[in-house]
Amino acid sequence: MDDQRRPRGRGRRPADEVRGEVLAAAGELLLAEGMAGFTFERVSAISGASRTTLHKWWPSRGALALEAYFRSVQSTLAFPDTGDIAADLTDQLTAFVRLMTQTPAGRVIAELIGSAQTDPELAAAYREHYSAPRRALAVAAIEQARDRGELRHDVDAEAVVDQLWGACYHRLLIPDQPLTEDLARTLVAQVVRGVARR
Amino acid sequence: MDDQRRPRGRGRRPADEVRGEVLAAAGELLLAEGMAGFTFERVSAISGASRTTLHKWWPSRGALALEAYFRSVQSTLAFPDTGDIAADLTDQLTAFVRLMTQTPAGRVIAELIGSAQTDPELAAAYREHYSAPRRALAVAAIEQARDRGELRHDVDAEAVVDQLWGACYHRLLIPDQPLTEDLARTLVAQVVRGVARR
Numbered sequence: 069m070d071d072q073r074r075p076r077g078r079g080r081r082p083a084d085e086v087r088g089e090v091l092a093a094a095g096e097l098l099l100a101e102g103m104a105g106f107t108f109e110r111v112s113a114i115s116g117a118s119r120t121t122l123h124k125w126w127p128s129r130g131a132l133a134l135e136a137y138f139r140s141v142q143s144t145l146a147f148p149d150t151g152d153i154a155a156d157l158t159d160q161l162t163a164f165v166r167l168m169t170q171t172p173a174g175r176v177i178a179e180l181i182g183s184a185q186t187d188p189e190l191a192a193a194y195r196e197h198y199s200a201p202r203r204a205l206a207v208a209a210i211e212q213a214r215d216r217g218e219l220r221h222d223v224d225a226e227a228v229v230d231q232l233w234g235a236c237y238h239r240l241l242i243p244d245q246p247l248t249e250d251l252a253r254t255l256v257a258q259v260v261r262g263v264a265r266r
Numbered sequence: 267m268d269d270q271r272r273p274r275g276r277g278r279r280p281a282d283e284v285r286g287e288v289l290a291a292a293g294e295l296l297l298a299e300g301m302a303g304f305t306f307e308r309v310s311a312i313s314g315a316s317r318t319t320l321h322k323w324w325p326s327r328g329a330l331a332l333e334a335y336f337r338s339v340q341s342t343l344a345f346p347d348t349g350d351i352a353a354d355l356t357d358q359l360t361a362f363v364r365l366m367t368q369t370p371a372g373r374v375i376a377e378l379i380g381s382a383q384t385d386p387e388l389a390a391a392y393r394e395h396y397s398a399p400r401r402a403l404a405v406a407a408i409e410q411a412r413d414r415g416e417l418r419h420d421v422d423a424e425a426v427v428d429q430l431w432g433a434c435y436h437r438l439l440i441p442d443q444p445l446t447e448d449l450a451r452t453l454v455a456q457v458v459r460g461v462a463r464r
Binding site: 179195231 | 301302352376377379380381382383384389392393397398401415416417418419421422424425426428429431432433434435436437439440441442443449452453456457458459460461462463
């Protein structure tokens, strides 16, 4: 259905509702086919929103893909807080690994990060809407654990994020070694207790 | 100079010599301009080797860029072994960060990894010629440190590589936070001694 074709003032749905439907349709297309089949034309055909509307809301297919991706995975990636940081990081990181390896999301996000290397607008949108807010959630959890005495007072929470999620992205993007839930557990254990012999 | 134009049997240089010259010229072009200006045509013009020769030796511009990149940076990335694994990892990782941030190599490798997400041949060449051998060097150093009693007997050396180099690649590819030599030192300290409070 194309919201442009409805007569003005009667039956015209709120923009938020249309936007939500477009993102849902775009997310399904993206997770089914990856970036290769993801075009404004197909999202328009599937969602019923006109291409004019899509272009008005999203400057590029990358920007639309990014928001659709984020909407479709955000419920999976909510951050737990049980008071045990190692358990919470393990829960969170294994859920992330499952999303990356057992759904098409891994391929999609690898392609988005890949495209972002030569598309500054996509890179900025990726950081603003996806990676920076997700990083901030993890940093907040790590700093709370520090404040309640679980972690060293001088822990660099940002660096911990790179040593957990960054390590997983490394295997996603350069798959010399497999990305597994066991790896996620090992990553948390190694950074929490360290690898030095005592 | 084009080796194809020389008469056969007299003055014709060995293929290895021509290959080395092509890679040197390609490496300079790559580090000066990144992937955007890197074409068989320009490498042919700069090196003097014919495009036929280039295509015979390298199946794609990505494959040529990759080998040229590897040749141009490999001396910078030799792995030290002083018997102190934390010091050796720090030396190696800070040298890597300098290469990524103070030369065009960071932009080039980000673009190569980016292109590899949608180019399976480039991805395979990257792993075979660059990332897997480099990973193996680091794993060997970590396992030696384990064997001489510096590290836990159950250390997962592959995962340590992801927690050091992978963490740096994460900041290179998704620059929410800066990639610095201080980060490299922090990454080594955090994975060696752990972040748990004792």
